[in-house]
Amino acid sequence: MFGGEDDDEDVQFEDVIIPVPTVQTVYRDSDDEDDDEEDEENEEDIQFEDVDFGALQSVSESHGEPKKLTLNLSAHTDVTALTRKVTVRRKPITKEEKERRVSIHRTHLLCLILHSALRNRWCDDEDVHKSLRPLLTNKVINQLTPGAHLPQFGQTESLKTGLQQAGAIFRAKFQITERGLRRALWAEDPKHLIDYELPSNADSCMDRSDFRKAAKKMQGSRDVGAQLYSVAVRHRRSGVAKTKTARCDLIQHDHDRTSERGGAQKDSRIAISLDPLVTGSIWKPKSFEPPATDKENAMSYVIAFETDGTAKDVTRRYAKAYAAKTRRLRIETATERGDDWWRQALKLFGRRWPTDLDEIEDVELAAIEERESMPRNVADFKDHPVFALKRHLRRSEVLVSEAQPAGSVAAGSKAPLEMVYRRKDVRVARSRDKWHRLGREVKPLEVPVKFLPRRPNARPGDFVDDGYGGDERDAAGTPMFTDDQTEPYRAPPVIDGRVPKNKFGNIEVFVASMVPEGGVHIGDEFDTAARASHMLGIDYAPALTGFQFKGKHGTAVLNGVVVAREFEDAVRAVMDGLGDMEAQAEQSKRALRAIKTWKRFLMGLRIRERIWAGVDSAERAEEGKQLVEEAEGKGSTEDDGVAAGGGFMVDSGNEDGDEPVRDDAQALLEEAASDITEEYEMEDDGGGGGFLLD
Template sequence: MSNEESFSEDEEDWLDLDLGQPAAIKSKTLFEEQPLDLNTEQNVYLDETIAQQKKSLKKPALRITAADRKIRLQIHQMHLLCLTYHLCIRNLWCNDEALKNLSRIVPPGIKASLHCSSQKSQMIRNKSFQQALVALCEVWKRHFKITRSGLRKPWYGALQNDTLSYEPVSKEDFLKAAKALEGDRDTGSQLFVSLLRSLDVPTRLVFSLQTLSFRFVGASAEGRSPQISTDSPPQDSLEYLFSPSDSSSDSTASKRRRTLKPGFSSSSPVHASPVLEKPQFIDSPKPVFWAEVFNTSMQKWVCIDPFGDASSVGKPSRFEPSSSDTLNQMTYVFAVESSGYMKDVTRRYTSRYYRIMRNRLEMFPFGSDWLNLFLSKLKRPQDIYRDSDAIEDAELLRLEQAEGIPKNIQDLKDHPIFAIERHLRKNEVIDPKKSCGRLSTKKGVELVYPRKYVKLVFSADRWYRKGRVVKPGIQPLKYAKDKAKGTIPLYGEEQTDLYIPKPVVANVVPKNAYGNIDLYTSNMLPYGAYHCTHAFAEKSAKLLEMDYARAVTSFDFHKRISRPHYDGIVVSKKYKEALLQVASGLEWTQEEETHKQNFKMGVQLWKRIISGLRIRQRIMEEYS
């Protein structure tokens, strides 16, 4: 690198710095001479005020709590349900009887090719069907006109600023679009499904659900929309000082600022004559809605985009958007038939299914069960399960199992099948270390291990809270560093045994150093002991003068301080009946006392109401 290049790069970095000057200082001319002020106390006071202004101008740090994550997860689930309902409604509209007139635009030759004679060979029928689909797409693209943008990837910033450009469509608008053959790309794909169904071709409506993500991508990306902005770029601080006016700089000025070239302002700028531009509809190159047609000769579903190229027919890999596409994402892909039965076909259209799984509900422990329960209400019942459904399920399973080791390090993070050591958490370890592949990186060759070999390790105190104790003389699998406790040894589950507490002897409950008993799990209850969770259990034990211990079931952490959580007491089993009888009597006494207090308070309130009514009556009689 030359000296000039390094100098230019340093200048650009220096220009990007925020000097944090107050507005009063920025408004002054750069070379304006200021009188010397010898009043040091006033200077110190000004310095303190400037420092306070700097502190007040600092943006508060964005802290993401567990409640925020839970809210976003619930929003994701609700949005998934709403978009699925949207798909069902549009599929129901596609079955309308008024849309059967769409078949008038199809030439007779295409209709005959779609329903080829069964006497011909399988190869001829398959080729004729594929050619008919390609010809039908060309016919549809000539007749249907796209006039506005369709669904796109939503952002939380766009929702907060109310900048979503998509307008809802009613059934009347849908039928008008079918009559005029114009609308957005999504409506065109849905009407194309209606066209195929009017030709007696089994067709699915496929929808790539553009759900709101449950992840936090940062404050900078949350607040802005991925749409192309037409606003002028922000002014640079130095350009503001040298600028003769407060007007915003144009694109040429921003280019001069980047290239460090001087610019000269003109008092009478020359503007070009306005040109009437046609409105542009920005859509993703990949579709959100498309169709799947059942090929009877091959007994498989063929994907087709009515506005795509002929080469994309039957090629599911052509429908997956790139990771840099800000208008389209592929997370859930649902296909619904004319009968209303739905199926998750995401595995067919994505080449990296385990990568997008990080954005799906399956990454949570409850996610798979929740999603399966939700789809079980919409999928085809088992009693009408067809052979074609079995063939499709086998194909989707094969596609899932055929996905090998990712070649990208980032794709291996949180991968459900493979793992590498650099992505392990503090309480994770690989045991046994039997690798299943290798990956070349800048640091060298890294071994890839099956995810089933990743085990959780905890400290001896954490295992004790799980009802297990570390075996004597065992060596830890891993060491973790803690700021307060230093180096902590971690052990695996196979290095521990179940905790066996001391039994109750002579009706005396074993206690810890604090006079309580640890009862984190059910197996930590001593032999011959009874755990009573009655509200008046401790008070009853004191009245009966029996030996007992308060049960510590967990710890509550608040502001980095742990406090034990007590849940009932532990006594000898011999005292169970007496303890429950006394506790029930105390509870009955407490209820009676509460009833008397409520009755007394009710009488007092009623007396107050009567007194107020008498006073009102007397005032009305005397002054009315």
């Protein structure tokens, strides 16, 4: 069926020689956005130590008789050294390290959300309800469930009084004996984690049974206490009637003060924030945020869970400065598309169809964010979504000419006032080259909005774009233009099947709109499209779709070709044919490998058959049975003198202590891997190959 082995292996294809395109490279400018962000982060990491100026105060002058003074210059040097502000620069993290930390933060955040969802299910446990039911008296329950005959003010006051009494009862009964969740900090050195151990008083409530025990004993961590109080308030009518809707707002942000607030909603319209263990506050959501000086506690995410398991982000309700401070600690600002990731994460816990109450709550949270006042601290204006200072603008950002100040702020009592502008008046400016990579070009005779300084490592005499369509040697800097100074880029059209090319023999297709009129871009990660175009003898140009940077050096990335539109069907047909030929060649290689494997297997069977030629069927069956038992682990482990190869008796060695005689069956099997023909015949050397002969 098949020819010779060598003929089957060598599948001949005709090689098509394609002109090798010139490798195009670029150099990344220092004004890239990534570099700017890293520079700003490095500046932000500068920390100043507090200096004790009391050590510098001189002793009050004495009006007595003069005394002998001793000058110690070394001590004077030590004291004056304290007067200088010591700048401690932390080692800046790399891009890879930042991505790794963001990935860990996301994983940690998802684990906390699942932890909260699990605790929310435990809050509906019937055994926990039975344990907490005797906690509240009938009087408190009646106050928590005011009758409809009372006016609105009376119902509110009754509910408020009932919550105060319930909090006082729970605070008196519950004992804090363990340590709850705390903020997870980054270790500056991996050696710091070698000897790390969990504290002895860590939270021991790990499963539902532990939660039930905590409800019976009324002791545990602050987290468990807040959850149990949420159960008591959520099911406050368990002895009378079931509530229509109950809600539990959980804070999961690695803290130890309070991990949730039980919130009761009247007709699911008002969220009441309760904290009986730490602050003892009612209806004061802003009091839950810990102080900024608390390193082990930070409120970054506040997730509210309903009794049906749905969840919503309500951080804006509890954060005092969400836009100025809290937002900078969240995943939305850590990456470019962090807000999309956060929405997708919470989508798993949201309702498929939002209700009217959900929309009302969304409007309420948006209004809270809009009512947030202007920051008072200069540092809070950095990356603020509403306000901006000129000092915090990136190198590629400018203010529009008609921007009007929205206020003023000073860095200190003696510092000059700085104008505060709206973030909507900030525009992103880019160079001509960057606009070209976005598929736009600067309009003629446009004046640059700003000039970026030259790169520090730029060589003297280099040409720099002067901003007016030409190059100027030793220019002052790179001109920058805003979006309204550009227009869509129009490449030269394809005429008579000829595709326009640059000096490198390529065509730049950074975006789809850069494909020339009359042409079509055929994407292909390999060179199949180029091979097909070359075989057809039509004009084509490799498509340059971007640059792959390594440091500041970028190498061109080619993806497919650009050909005339009338040749598109022909090129794609040839590409399909080449793909079928490659698939057929791969199938032939797999078939050849299968044939070789079967050939080796059959050759081994033929060799085994020749070895067993002088053995009767009964002995074969006995040997086969023994081999099966040994394979299954049932055979004898002792050495019974039977060799593994063929079942023949092999001498363990001669009387002189020589090495045992080698089993020729094993040797033949090893030689079967070599290139032997099907007409292989064993030679009778008279010795029987080391086997006992009759």
